[in-house]
Amino acid sequence: MLCDKCHSREATITLTTVMGEQTKEIHLCGECARSAGWGKVMQPEFLARILSALFGGMVAEPEQEDEATEEGPFSKIVCPTCHTRYYDFVQNSMFGCPDCYSTFSVLIGNNIRELQGHEVHTGKKPKYVHDPSRKSVQTAKSAEGGEPSVEEIQKQLYRELFGNDPDPAKSEEEGAQESLEIYESRLKEALREEDYEAAAKYRDLIRDLKKRSGKE
Amino acid sequence: MEKWYRIEGKDQDVVVASRVRLSRNIDGRKFPCTLSKEEADQLGKEIEGSLAGLTTITNHKYRTCHLDKMTDTERMTWAERSIINKSLANSERPVSLLVSDDDSISIILNGYDHLRFQVTAPGNNLNAAWSMADKLDDFLNEKYDYAFDERYGYLTSFPTNVGTALKAYMILHLPYLSSHRKFQGLVSQMGRFGLSVKGAIGFEEESCGSLFVVYNQTTLGQTEQETLEKITKISSQLIAQERSLRQQNHELHGDEDRDRAYKTYGILKYARKLSLETAVDYLSVLRTAAFEGEIALENPNRIYEMMITCLPHHMRLRAGADADDSTIETLRAEYVRKNLPELIAGSE
Numbered sequence A: 001m002l003c004d005k006c007h008s009r010e011a012t013i014t015l016t017t018v019m020g021e022q023t024k025e026i027h028l029c030g031e032c033a034r035s036a037g038w039g040k041v042m043q044p045e046f047l048a049r050i051l052s053a054l055f056g057g058m059v060a061e062p063e064q065e066d067e068a069t070e071e072g073p074f075s076k077i078v079c080p081t082c083h084t085r086y087y088d089f090v091q092n093s094m095f096g097c098p099d100c101y102s103t104f105s106v107l108i109g110n111n112i113r114e115l116q117g118h119e120v121h122t123g124k125k126p127k128y129v130h131d132p133s134r135k136s137v138q139t140a141k142s143a144e145g146g147e148p149s150v151e152e153i154q155k156q157l158y159r160e161l162f163g164n165d166p167d168p169a170k171s172e173e174e175g176a177q178e179s180l181e182i183y184e185s186r187l188k189e190a191l192r193e194e195d196y197e198a199a200a201k202y203r204d205l206i207r208d209l210k211k212r213s214g215k216e
Numbered sequence B: 001m002e003k004w005y006r007i008e009g010k011d012q013d014v015v016v017a018s019r020v021r022l023s024r025n026i027d028g029r030k031f032p033c034t035l036s037k038e039e040a041d042q043l044g045k046e047i048e049g050s051l052a053g054l055t056t057i058t059n060h061k062y063r064t065c066h067l068d069k070m071t072d073t074e075r076m077t078w079a080e081r082s083i084i085n086k087s088l089a090n091s092e093r094p095v096s097l098l099v100s101d102d103d104s105i106s107i108i109l110n111g112y113d114h115l116r117f118q119v120t121a122p123g124n125n126l127n128a129a130w131s132m133a134d135k136l137d138d139f140l141n142e143k144y145d146y147a148f149d150e151r152y153g154y155l156t157s158f159p160t161n162v163g164t165a166l167k168a169y170m171i172l173h174l175p176y177l178s179s180h181r182k183f184q185g186l187v188s189q190m191g192r193f194g195l196s197v198k199g200a201i202g203f204e205e206e207s208c209g210s211l212f213v214v215y216n217q218t219t220l221g222q223t224e225q226e227t228l229e230k231i232t233k234i235s236s237q238l239i240a241q242e243r244s245l246r247q248q249n250h251e252l253h254g255d256e257d258r259d260r261a262y263k264t265y266g267i268l269k270y271a272r273k274l275s276l277e278t279a280v281d282y283l284s285v286l287r288t289a290a291f292e293g294e295i296a297l298e299n300p301n302r303i304y305e306m307m308i309t310c311l312p313h314h315m316r317l318r319a320g321a322d323a324d325d326s327t328i329e330t331l332r333a334e335y336v337r338k339n340l341p342e343l344i345a346g347s348e
């Protein structure tokens, strides 16, 4: 799918927004998303501003405060292929299609590293690749030196805005939210494995974390 | 074809089996959970239709079944055999299951991932299980491009499985070690290696029979060989500790052990009602005694199969949906009586 702004590059980012009864999807290439300030999408009010900056009157101010806080700002990011929202992922610890990995890579990179203890695959690779054009969407693109990956855009913007790399500068609240997501993933994994002792351990950790963040 | 659990394996006094599971998804397709029922049905049929060469490649014949056409009890028996997990057994999605004639290879189509295949080898032999899984992997890959990313490896519906998407399991029988005060500490140390230990069989959340599984929790950033070696290495330490505790115990209480082994045999051989716990725990005692040489039994490695068959849903399947608990206990005792390995003549 081509970018809605420049109509020339392939869109890699989809933003979904609700206007009354209607759902509007906006597809952007990395370049246009970057010039629109993609990194600020973290905050819902910025999303609205970006959308109206891009499309003028087409997009009304869609957010309702309470809904936005309940689902979190990232819930507006939706996988273009399977329509899984980031919010769904947080609920189920589960992706809907292979493209979810590139769609949400900005948001889940830390979680995967935290969950797995590593971030790069080192094992077997598929022996047969019949259609090389589809293989490894994300890295192929950034390796070509063309369009930057979503993650690179995110990092660059973060640097521009805050003058440092996103990783260590996490607020306590963000950190707690991330741990919560990781424990939820582990809990669900333990239940699927029928590893009840591990499940009990993660349930305790989740309860403690919720209790702590509730008090503060 | 002889079932895998009736074949002798390496270190079988402690190691029941080695198991490897791989998850794969077809590129350009939504994962099964986001497919509509029609799409899932279609994909399931398509994959099933493309598996014609499976028998040649693996040297086994397969039976195919469809989870959505089974009763709840039937599905749960597959969960008790660790062929599918309980959450899949509780779902009614159109999942297909192919199982080899010796029960050692199973392929799940449209479970949580498009393809999930599992290979079990008797005894301590993760490499044998892996090399069959690897072969199966290439066979399927020849037909379908996989969802694969240079960074995240094989893409799976759960990010807890990305990377190699390999889970390896070593099923251990640890009656002495698990009742030792050190055991809980050992188990909680496993996390440091990215491994975990869980009960292998049981009912609801209670495990029984002193059977445990060592398996890997993480799948990214380590090769398949590294994962297998780590589990084999940690397991070999558990095996050594179990044997040494058994040896110590034998030196101290040899006579009592022999007495207990024969009493246990007598109960299993003649009881008219057996609860799950009694059956499984007594079978566990008998298995240990047989491998210790306290009692001489034909085919003691078949006891594992009996422990599985004693589980509630297996018994429910035999007894029928309306059977009450008492009927099931009678049926369990009858099953154990008929299938208990014979004493080797002249050994008493």
Ligand SMILES: [Zn+2]
Binding pocket: A003, A004, A005, A006, A007, A008, A009, A028, A029, A030, A031, A032, A033
């Ligand atoms: Zn553009």
Ligand SMILES: [Zn+2]
Binding pocket: A079, A080, A081, A082, A083, A084, A095, A096, A097, A098, A099, A100, A101
């Ligand atoms: Zn998706």
